[in-house]
Every structure is written in C-alpha cells, then in structure tokens.
Amino acid sequence: MPRHCMSAAALEAHGGCSIQYTHGLLMERYTACGEDEDPVSMALTAMRRLMRRRCVRPNEIGKLQVGSESLLDRSKSMKTELMMLLESESSDAEGVDHDGAGSSGMSALRDCVDWAQGESWDGRWAISVCSDAIIAGAAAV
Numbered sequence: 001m002p003r004h005c006m007s008a009a010a011l012e013a014h015g016g017c018s019i020q021y022t023h024g025l026l027m028e029r030y031t032a033c034g035e036d037e038d039p040v041s042m043a044l045t046a047m048r049r050l051m052r053r054r055c056v057r058p059n060e061i062g063k064l065q066v067g068s069e070s071l072l073d074r075s076k077s078m079k080t081e082l083m084m085l086l087e088s089e090s091s092d093a094e095g096v097d098h099d100g101a102g103s104s105g106m107s108a109l110r111d112c113v114d115w116a117q118g119e120s121w122d123g124r125w126a127i128s129v130c131s132d133a134i135i136a137g138a139a140a141v
Contacts, residue, residue, distance in 0.1 A: 062124030067108035
C-alpha cells in the first residue's frame with residue numbers, strides 16, 4: 001500500500017549486503033510511508049480493497065482483528081478506526097487490536113480462525129488486518 005517502494009534485491013545491491021533481505025528476510029520489496037500515510041490509513045485501504053474485491057458487505061463481517069506493532073496514539077485502537085467501514089449498515093462485529101513486536105499479526109489471524117472454528121461462529125466473515133510502519137518498512141495486508 002505505501003507509495004514509496006523499491007526492490008529488495010536493488011536495496012541489497014546498493015547497500016552491499018547480498019541475500020540479507022531477499023533470502024534472510026524473504027523480502028521482495030522494501031516499502032516506506034509518505035508524510036501523509038500511517039498504519040491506520042494503510043489498514044483502511046487494505047480492508048476497503050478486500051471488501052470491494054470479494055464483494056463483502058459490512059453486515060457480513062462478524063469479527064475484526066487488527067495486528068500491529070505501531071500504535072495510533074495509545075488512546076484509540078486501530079480497530080475503532082477500521083469500524084468506520086462497517087458503520088454504513090447495521091453491524092455488530094467484535095474484535096480487538098493485537099499489539100506486539102512480530103507476533104501481533106499471527107495472533108490476530110489465529111483469533112479469527114479460532115472464532116470461525118468455535119461455537120460462537122454465526123456464519124459471518126472474520127477479517128484480520130495487519131498494518132505496520134516501522135524502521136524496517138511499511139505494509140498492510
């Protein structure tokens with residue numbers, strides 16, 4: 001989602017550190033946020049694109065989990081911001097933010113799977129959004 005992007009192989013060549021990114025981190029591209037981008041705006045874009053491309057209506061979502069190492073401002077969760085996409089129709093999606101270095105995305109995804117496999121699943125979709133803007137780069141999926 002970030003506009004500033006370059007090949008990880010080109011970054012290795014420029015920095016003189018062959019295979020550190022492409023093989024060590026399995027990175028294909030290095031991305032960085034612009035002045036007007038942050039983890040929330042990238043997460044909103046990722047979720048909006050997912051819903052549009054898969055034709056998922058807001059009332060068809062029952063679980064929204066967000067994984068990020070980047071905090072918005074410690075007073076409001078990223079999930080609260082993403083709920084704006086679900087407010088156009090009556091929606092009662094549940095979920096939380098998962099904060100933590102490296103494991104937050106997996107934790108958010110695991111909670112969605114557990115919900116869909118559990119007794120409380122009501123047939124609606126579970127969405128896990130992972131968004132970060134850290135020194136190593138920026139991405140939202």
